Amino acid sequence: MVHSSATNGDPLWAGVDVGTQSLRVAVVDAGGSVVGQAARALASQRAPGRIHEQDPATWWRALGEASRAALGGIAPERVRGIALCSTSGTVLLTDREGAALGPALMYDDARAAAEEQRAAEAGGALWVSLGYPMQRSWALPKALWLLGRADADTRRAAQRGGVRLAHSADYLAGRLVGAPVATDFSHALKTGYDLAAHRWPTEVLDELGMPLAMLPDVVRPGTRLGTVGAEAATHTGLRAGTPVLAGMTDGCAAQIAAGALAPGEWNSVLGTTLVLKGVTAGRLADPGGAVYSHRHPDGGWLPGGASNVGAGSIPPEFRADLAGFDAAAADREPAGAVAYPLASRGERFPFVRPDAEGFLLGTPRSDTDRYAAVLQGVAYVERLCYAYLETLGARVDGRTMVTGGGSRSDYWTQLRADVLGRPLHLPAQAEPAFGMAVLAAAGNGSLSVTARRMVRLVGAVEPRPGAAERFAEPFGLFVDELLRRGYIDAALAKHARGGLA
Incomplete structure (x- = not known):
């Protein structure tokens, strides 16, 4: 797709999102209009044991094809910069020149169980102080797994910097520049980078046997990493010499696209799961480990958490006619049953309980009533998440933006506004690739100021x-059951019942 403004001579910026199923490129002008965009599919290799890999060569091929398609009809010299985001925790090993030494372990690859335990024990006090709940899907355990299974020559080369660790966006930025590049402090978080002290924690890494020489330098998102080389220009259609700028993870990129960049503002992403990301002046300390914070490129912090409820909670039998069930569910407010609609065992936000189980209080009167209970249950979790953030000291009094596939349901969005008791704002663009174009336009300047110019809300x-009164009683029953099961404490239950600020 090419926007009509692509034919004038104004400057443009490109953003790239290296997702799981596709790679997307967006070309955006200074007013926030998307003048070109394209995507190419990505394939994964999965195996039992939650093994998930991708071939980095497919990322490079997809970037070339999608970039050329997005730039169709646009003079390459108009693009003044490009930034990339990727899935948080996806890593690979490269050689000294940046060539991949094998497949990438994807963000949800979970084979590094022993390495997770080692990393948790070695850096326990540090992870607690930073609010990083070490998990096997994080990049540090996976980096240890890759290094531990490398041959002796590779391990020796890692000690000298002849083998390097790269995140997905770093790898592609290096291919664009023609040499390995620094990473940004957003991608580096799950590799164990100390965002408070702005350093790699060498005392922990030394204990783990992770050579500092194999780790990239870390810079602020928006920092110039280099420029597009001649070979990459031919591959992508970009002009040689185009600045390549450090990006952020895909979740942060989506938050930029939504424009939730001022203290008190939040982006609520309702996809398969429910993810909340906001802005605070100081870093939130969460003893429960449900919330961790990225750094804001302008200063301050970007806290967030991810629940295991969301659109994935909707049972398969309803998915063929979501619009029809939405219309019928409007007459079931509140539903005859109260649901905590976990699709599988375990919860991450607003509490961490691997043993948590969903529940249904009461008996639905019909299939429509059961469907309504699921939608309402997700909204109850969302309200509880905001209440929990308040108990940690976060402001939640700013604008709330809603994105993700679930936000395309007009009824569900209205229901969420009713349960939360607050207006929900709809961004014109919610794609992480758009967020990266905004970051590229900001460069080392103010991201917040740039986003105010480029990000538009459409209602x-x-x-x-x-509505708040209508849902007060079932929400109270929901909170009481979580308290009875020991999933939340009395302080959160009391605050949640009192509503949001």
Whole structure:
């Protein structure tokens, strides 16, 4: 797709999102209009034991094809910069020149169980102080797994910097520049980077046997990493010499696209799961480990958490006619049953309980009633998440933006506004690739100021009069059951029942 403004001579910026199923490129002008965009599919290799890999060569091929398609009809010299985001925790090993030495372990690859335990024990005090709940899907355990299974020559080369660790976006930025590049402090977080002290924690890494020489330098997102080389220009259609700028993880990129960049503002992403990301002046300390914070490129912090409920909670039998069930569910407010609709065992936010199980209080009167209970249950979890953030000291009084596939349901968005008791704002663009174009336009300047110019909202959904009272009783029952099961404590339950600020 090419926007009509692609034919004038104004400057443009490109953003790239290296996702799981596809790689997307967006070309955006200074006013936030997308003048070109394209995507190419990516394939994964999966195996039992939650093994998930991708071939980095497919990323490079997809970037070339998608970039050329997005730039179709646009003069390459108009693109003044490009930034990339990728899935948080996806890593690979490269040689000294940046060539991949094998497949990448994807963000949800979970084979590094022993390495997770080692990393948790070696850096326990540090991870607690930083609010990093070490998990096997994080990049540090996976880096240890890759290094531990490398041959002796590779391990010796790693000690000298002849083998390097790269995140997905780093690898592609290096291919664009023609040499390995620094990473940004967003991608580096799950590799164990100390965001408070701005350093790799060498005392922990030494204990783990992770050579500092194999780790990239770390820079602020928006920092110039280099420029597009001649070979990469031929491959992508970009002009040789185009600045390549450090990006952020895909979750942060989506937050930029939504424009939630001021203290008190939040982006609520309702996809397969429910993810909240916001802005605070100081880093939130969460003893429960449900919330961890990225750094804001402008200063301050970007806290967030991810629940295991979301659109994936909707049972398969309803998915063929979501619009029809939405219309019928509007007459079931509240539903005859109260649901905590976990699709599988375990919860991550607003509490961490690997043993948590969903529940249904009462008996639905019909399939429509059961469907309504699921939608309402996800909204109850969302309200509880905001209440939990408040107990940690976060402001939640700013604008709330809603993105993700679930936000395309007008009814569900209205229901969420009713349960939360606040207006929900709809960004014009919610793609991480768009967020990276905004970051590229900002460069080392103010991301917040640039986003105010480029990010547009297309409306707001206001809570309906009397809706809060209608859902007060079932929400109270929901909170009481979580308290009874020991999933939340009495302080959170009391605050949640009192509503949001």
